Amino acid sequence: MKLFIFILSIALFVPWALAQAPKVPQPAQKASGPFKVALLPLTIHSPENLEYMREGMNAMFSSRVELEGRVTVLEGAAVKKALSEVSGEIDSETAQKLGETLGADFVVFGSLTKLGDSSSVDLKVVDVKGEKPASSVYVQARKMEEIIAQVDVLARKIDEKILGYSISPAVAEKPPEPSRQAAVVVPPPVFAPAAPPASAAPQAPPAAQQATSSSLPPVFGGGSAPSPSMGKGMVVGEFSRSEPFKYKVKGMAMGDFDGDGRIEIAIIEERKLHIYRWENEFKLLKEFSGKDLDQYLAVDAADINKDGKAEIFVTNFPEAPNMPGFRLTSFVVAFRDGDYRIVASEIDWFLRVVEWPGKGPVLLGQKKGENKSFTGPIYEMGWDGKRYKELRKIDLPRLFCPYGFAPFTYEGKTYYAFIDADFYLKVLDEKGKQIWRSSAYYPTDNPFTAKAWDPGADRGDEIAFVNVRVLAQGADLILIRNISPVSDLFKQAKAFSGGEIQILTWTGGLFMERWKSKEISGYVADIQIQDFDNVPGKEMVAVVNLPKESALSSNANSALIVSRVQ
Numbered sequence: 001m002k003l004f005i006f007i008l009s010i011a012l013f014v015p016w017a018l019a020q021a022p023k024v025p026q027p028a029q030k031a032s033g034p035f036k037v038a039l040l041p042l043t044i045h046s047p048e049n050l051e052y053m054r055e056g057m058n059a060m061f062s063s064r065v066e067l068e069g070r071v072t073v074l075e076g077a078a079v080k081k082a083l084s085e086v087s088g089e090i091d092s093e094t095a096q097k098l099g100e101t102l103g104a105d106f107v108v109f110g111s112l113t114k115l116g117d118s119s120s121v122d123l124k125v126v127d128v129k130g131e132k133p134a135s136s137v138y139v140q141a142r143k144m145e146e147i148i149a150q151v152d153v154l155a156r157k158i159d160e161k162i163l164g165y166s167i168s169p170a171v172a173e174k175p176p177e178p179s180r181q182a183a184v185v186v187p188p189p190v191f192a193p194a195a196p197p198a199s200a201a202p203q204a205p206p207a208a209q210q211a212t213s214s215s216l217p218p219v220f221g222g223g224s225a226p227s228p229s230m231g232k233g234m235v236v237g238e239f240s241r242s243e244p245f246k247y248k249v250k251g252m253a254m255g256d257f258d259g260d261g262r263i264e265i266a267i268i269e270e271r272k273l274h275i276y277r278w279e280n281e282f283k284l285l286k287e288f289s290g291k292d293l294d295q296y297l298a299v300d301a302a303d304i305n306k307d308g309k310a311e312i313f314v315t316n317f318p319e320a321p322n323m324p325g326f327r328l329t330s331f332v333v334a335f336r337d338g339d340y341r342i343v344a345s346e347i348d349w350f351l352r353v354v355e356w357p358g359k360g361p362v363l364l365g366q367k368k369g370e371n372k373s374f375t376g377p378i379y380e381m382g383w384d385g386k387r388y389k390e391l392r393k394i395d396l397p398r399l400f401c402p403y404g405f406a407p408f409t410y411e412g413k414t415y416y417a418f419i420d421a422d423f424y425l426k427v428l429d430e431k432g433k434q435i436w437r438s439s440a441y442y443p444t445d446n447p448f449t450a451k452a453w454d455p456g457a458d459r460g461d462e463i464a465f466v467n468v469r470v471l472a473q474g475a476d477l478i479l480i481r482n483i484s485p486v487s488d489l490f491k492q493a494k495a496f497s498g499g500e501i502q503i504l505t506w507t508g509g510l511f512m513e514r515w516k517s518k519e520i521s522g523y524v525a526d527i528q529i530q531d532f533d534n535v536p537g538k539e540m541v542a543v544v545n546l547p548k549e550s551a552l553s554s555n556a557n558s559a560l561i562v563s564r565v566q
Helices: 002-020 051-065 076-083 092-102 144-149 151-163 178-182 207-213
Strands: 035-039 043-045 071-073 106-115 118-127 135-141 251-255 264-268 272-278 282-289 296-302 311-316 330-336 339-347 350-356 360-368 374-383 388-393 405-410 413-419 424-428 434-441 447-451 462-465 470-473 476-483 498-506 511-516 523-530 539-545 558-564
Touching (some): 051 071, 092 106, 135 144, 144 151, 251 539, 296 350, 296 360, 311 350, 405 476, 413 470
Parallel strands (some): 035 071
Antiparallel strands (some): 264 272, 413 424, 539 558
């Protein structure tokens, strides 16, 4: 009887208790695919002209709010077209009607306010079906740069309002879905990872990092190597380092030099050109040695004569600027009749190959001025069947030089990024107007004497610099930033404590840092994005002059560092 009464009590009490328990809010569900979101341009409240911020913030929100399979952002052109038919200020009711027109599930609108030193972004997330009230998200800061840094936070808050559940880093602790992980194929490391110090215990990366970079195996152990990271676009893994070369590197270029479909590497030191191929070790294919006064400044590679084999262009500026008839003596090496040969010499031009939007690799040339280094116009160079010569003057705004220069595109327009004589990164628009300048320096350890000191003149040597290479891919720049502890005081300082590689993304009015490596010990001399090891897929390849073992050491060492990219 007692057992019967107990069972009867449980049967009656449990359903009653469950009915009285508070109901847990359920996350938003959508059976027919991801939620569609319309992002409206921000309204600007400021005495300053912040139009560039409107465009930049909208572009950043578009890429960060979108979550694969869960949230998709409608095309900006469709939103602008629908918005053009709306008059007056946008409020929640207007946004709801606009969302119905666009077939969106949610509409996000709001404002950017900057008054004095205070800035804020205030947004509303509107449910088009009206099933839940409009939600607010906002950030405040004392500087505009801090607002930009909070874009990821705002985007996460917007997604949480749409989805109805948290997507904070705790969610990132889940391992990636097997199907997604299997879709990413990464070849094995290029070089064997360096062994970590015996005293260093292995440490697991943070949970959030595990979720984003587990598909890229670590290929570099210990030291000051860059660690894996992921941006929205190019994914960069860890770097592995080659065995050292016994010389100081001035520059590096890569290409299929002999037409066999495999990539070779050209490396220059002060007076010598080395040509290698990676075959599980560096195989030296050819060396060219210069004369006693030669000074190799830059090396580039491209198939300019369209014969299916990339030529190697070496800019040479002999160290005798006061000698009569003194000039550049650049030269070209190509694979001819089964061997590497100098096919053109005594070229009185500074040479540089850049990727030009819509054209591909273009060889640029610039003459040296009489008393200055880079003063003349920049020309596109080509092969006329007998020699390399200028073909046409490049329709460029007045630039410093072809080194540290890269044209790039954004929303169908061409812009020009370049490092100036003071090592600032600048951007010009198509009309030649400067629209942005970096606050950071991008210095170089590649100087030369453009004109030596004249005892009869009241001035010293004219020193010029070959800026670090800048690579462009769409609206992204990949470039080197070497770090000097005295660069803020002495822009021409050559004492570098280390360097880093950056990926910057143009937002319409400024460059935002999307990814950077950890500090690399030594001076980073050059960089390429190429299929280094002739395995499908490209690598980020940089050449580094390693720090000396001691202040009294005279040995120069360098190495390549290589990372898989996707």
